Amino acid sequence: MFEFIVFFFFAAVAVVFALVVILHRNPVVGALSLVVSFFALAVIYVLLDAPFLAALQVIVYAGAIMVLFLFVIMLLNLQHMSEPATRPIQQFLGYTTSAAFVLGLVYYLVKYAVFTSLPSGPFQTDSRAIGMAIFESYVFPFEMVSILLLAAIVGALLLSGRATGERARIGQEVSS
Amino acid sequence: MIPTHYFLILSAILFSIGVCGVLTRRNGITIFMSIELMVNAVNLTFLAYARQFHQLHGLIFVFFVMAIAAAEAAVGLAIFISLFHHRETIDVDEANLMHW
Numbered sequence: 001m002f003e004f005i006v007f008f009f010f011a012a013v014a015v016v017f018a019l020v021v022i023l024h025r026n027p028v029v030g031a032l033s034l035v036v037s038f039f040a041l042a043v044i045y046v047l048l049d050a051p052f053l054a055a056l057q058v059i060v061y062a063g064a065i066m067v068l069f070l071f072v073i074m075l076l077n078l079q080h081m082s083e084p085a086t087r088p089i090q091q092f093l094g095y096t097t098s099a100a101f102v103l104g105l106v107y108y109l110v111k112y113a114v115f116t117s118l119p120s121g122p123f124q125t126d127s128r129a130i131g132m133a134i135f136e137s138y139v140f141p142f143e144m145v146s147i148l149l150l151a152a153i154v155g156a157l158l159l160s161g162r163a164t165g166e167r168a169r170i171g172q173e174v175s176s
Numbered sequence: 177m178i179p180t181h182y183f184l185i186l187s188a189i190l191f192s193i194g195v196c197g198v199l200t201r202r203n204g205i206t207i208f209m210s211i212e213l214m215v216n217a218v219n220l221t222f223l224a225y226a227r228q229f230h231q232l233h234g235l236i237f238v239f240f241v242m243a244i245a246a247a248e249a250a251v252g253l254a255i256f257i258s259l260f261h262h263r264e265t266i267d268v269d270e271a272n273l274m275h276w
Contacts, residue, residue, distance in 0.1 A: 003177070003178055004178060007178050007182065011182075011186045014186070014190065015186070015189055015190065015193070018190055018193045018194075018213055019193060021193075021197065021206070021209055021210065021213065022193060022194075022196055022197030022200070022201065022206070022210055027203060027205045027206055027209075030205075030206055030209055031205075031209065034209050034212065034213070037213070037216075038216065041216055041219075041220065044183070044186070044220065045220075045223060047178060048183065048223045048224060048226075048227050049227050050223050050226070050227075050235055050238075052235075053219075053223065053235060053238055053239070056239070056242060057219075057242075060242050060246060061212075061216070061242070061245075064246065065212065065245065065246055065249045068249055068250065068253060069205065069208070069209065069249070069253070072205065072253045072256065072257065073205060075257070076256075076257065076260050076266065078203075078205065078266065081265075083201075083202060083203045083206075083267070084202065084267065086200055086201065086202055090199070090200065091200050093199070094196055094199030094200035095196060095200065097195070097199060098192045098193070098195045098196035098199065099192075101192050101195060102188060102189055102192035105188035105191075105192065106185055106188055106189075109181055109184050109185055109188060110181070110185075113180075113181055113184055114179070114181045115179065115180045115181065115228055118177050118179065119177070119180075119227055119228050119229075119230060121230075123226075123227055123230055125226075125232070125235055129232060130232065130235055130236065130239070133232045133233075133236055134236055134239070138236050141240060145240055145243045145244070148243075148244065148247055149243065149246070149247050151247075152246075152247035152248075152250050152251050153250070155250075155251045155254065156250040156251050156253075156254040157254075158254075159251065159254035159255055159257070159258045160253075160254035160257040160258060162261070
């Protein structure tokens with residue numbers, strides 16, 4: 001019973017703050033609401049027997065990625081910039097499409113994906129079990145991710161730095 | 177113990193909110209945050225099925241998705257900084273250089 005109360009409370013928090021993200025005009029408010037939504041999702045991960053991934057969710061998403069978002073919003077001074085209103089036809093199509101999408105998804109989930117049997121027994125998901133699996137059967141994808149992160153660092157530095165020399169000349173030609 | 181389909185329905189709702197944000201907003205940063213919301217909804221689905229079938233593979237996939245979302249956020253935000261230097265705006269309708 002207690003589990004259900006926790007689930008419904010934090011599910012409601014996650015959904016409400018996710019709605020604030022897409023409806024609020026100020027991107028700073030949006031970023032902070034997204035942090036709250038991620039925290040609520042971390043609680044739901046704990047309910048799913050995955051405390052290690054809940055900790056990763058708080059540290060990596062709420063900690064690192066959202067700080068990066070806030071940092072960029074502050075750096076570009078976007079908190080005072082007013083966003084022009086979207087065209088009414090785009091708004092109408094966007095809202096109706098996503099409403100139809102959620103109704104269809106929930107309909108098919110309720111119709112076909114209801115598991116009558118609950119998972120049996122405890123599910124061993126501590127950091128030891130995950131580490132063993134990563135470094136035994138997933139060691140190649142793990143190394144690939146490290147190379148991908150290196151490429152992302154180089155790409156981010158290259159894209160966000162001020163262009164100089166030849167690159168600056170090409171940029172001038174392209175933007176004029 | 178909470179049944180698995182509760183988590184799946186929550187994930188579907190969060191994913192659709194993300195889709196709605198991508199379709200209706202013009203601020204590039206907000207669109208990006210909506211994409212993060214969709215990534216998280218997919219992670220929730222992975223974890224729900226991992227618990228239902230007692231498979232560690234779902235959890236490890238969530239781990240990789242988080243790493244790739246971090247890389248994607250870094251590169252995407254760098255692209256928006258670059259766009260802001262050129263156009264003084266991050267309205268995605270202004271980024272129409274490759275528009276037909």
